[in-house]
Amino acid sequence: MFLSIIATAYTLSLLLFLVHGNTCSGDSNCEDIVTMPLLYGLRATLKADLDVKNMNDHLKTYIASEIKKGFANAMNDVMKQIVNTGLEEINATIIAAIQESLAEKGVTYIRWGRKGCPAGADIIYTGQVGGNLYTNKGGGVNYLCLPNDPENGPHQSYSNDQVYGSEYKLSSSSKPSGWSENMYKQEVPCAVCYQQRRSAVLMIPGRKTCYKGWNSEYHGYLMSDHKIHYRQDFACVDINAEPLDNKNGSEDGALFYALRTKCGSLRCPPYTNEADVLCVVCTK
Known part of the structure; x- marks a missing residue:
């Protein structure tokens, strides 16, 4: 120039x-x-x-x-x-x-039914699912992911047992369609996962894929206790769930049953009557 x-x-x-x-x-x-x-x-x-x-x-x-x-x-x-x-x-x-x-930031979530975390997520700890006994009228209503290496408190004599293990109640006639294993009466594992570079975590019931802009961590079936028992939390159990170990005994505790939809106040369509309820855990 x-x-x-x-x-x-x-x-x-x-x-x-x-x-x-x-x-x-x-x-x-x-x-x-x-x-x-x-x-x-x-x-x-x-x-x-x-x-x-x-x-x-x-x-x-x-x-x-x-x-x-x-x-x-x-x-x-x-x-x-x-x-x-x-x-x-x-x-x-x-x-x-x-x-x-x-x-330096991230989110945590529990992967119900698995001992490890999805690819790309860090595992904080692995454990077994616990919760209140299904016949207890009061107390906690949410499932817990109890670590496999607890630091136990001293023994107590009072009677207020609320932290039990959990079992799958998924027999051949009462399990989600396509469920890979028959894990009836086997204990449920869990893993607490950490996903870096995320600021929000969301469990979406009724879907197996995340909405645009969200990342799928895992998907599966929505489960909870039986409707004739006292109320328990909803949990998204991994589609490829596994048992905690090879033990198989009816020890009860906090139970996992498959759920299905009921049309009426729940509009069908878009939902379908008496169908498995899918779920997905998403992060962003």
């Missing part, structure tokens, strides 16, 4: 020289006259009275204007480049800061 400005100025200056730098001699008004030979070697001289000073002033003004314009354009380009480079550096710095901040 600057080379172009210099070339233009040089060309115009040369024009000034040609106009002002004439070769006349012996004339008192030589400064105001431009002398140039006629074509084809004619032996005569053509003289024209020109206002050379005025012409020079116009050319100087034009040259100054062009130089100023070219310099302004060049500076605009330079400033744009500086600004764009600055914005890119600022954006990169902001993105790096956000990523660094997100790396």
Whole structure:
């Protein structure tokens, strides 16, 4: 850009020289006259009275204007480049800061029915599902993921037992369709998982896929205690659930039964009557 400005100025200056730098001699008004030979070697001289000073002033003004314009354009380009480079550096710095901040943050969730976490999630601990006895009228109503390496408190004599183990109550005739194993009366494992770079966790009942913008951690079946028992929490049990161990005995405790829908106040469609209830755990 600057080379172009210099070339233009040089060309115009040369024009000034040609106009002002004439070769006349012996004339008192030589400064105001431009002398140039006629074509084809004619032996005569053509003289024209020109206002050379005025012409020079116009050319100087034009040259100054062009130089100023070219310099302004060049500076605009330079400033744009500086600004764009600055914005890119600022954006990169902001993105790096956000990523660094997100790396230190995350969400936790419980994966019911499995001993490990999905790929990409860190396991905090693995354990077994516990909860209140299904016949207890009062007390806690939520399932617990009890770690396999507890730090036990001292023995007590009072009677308020509420923390029991849990069992699948999923026989061949009362298990979700497509359930891979018959784990009737076997204890239920769990895992507490940590997913980095997430700020929210959501369990969606009635779906096996997450909504747009959310990431699926795992999906399965919605389960709880039996409807004739005292109320228990809902839990999303992994589609590929497994038993805690190989023991098989009816020890009861907090129980897991498969659930199904009932149309009426629940609108069908979009729901289907007496169907398995799917679920999915999503993070964002």
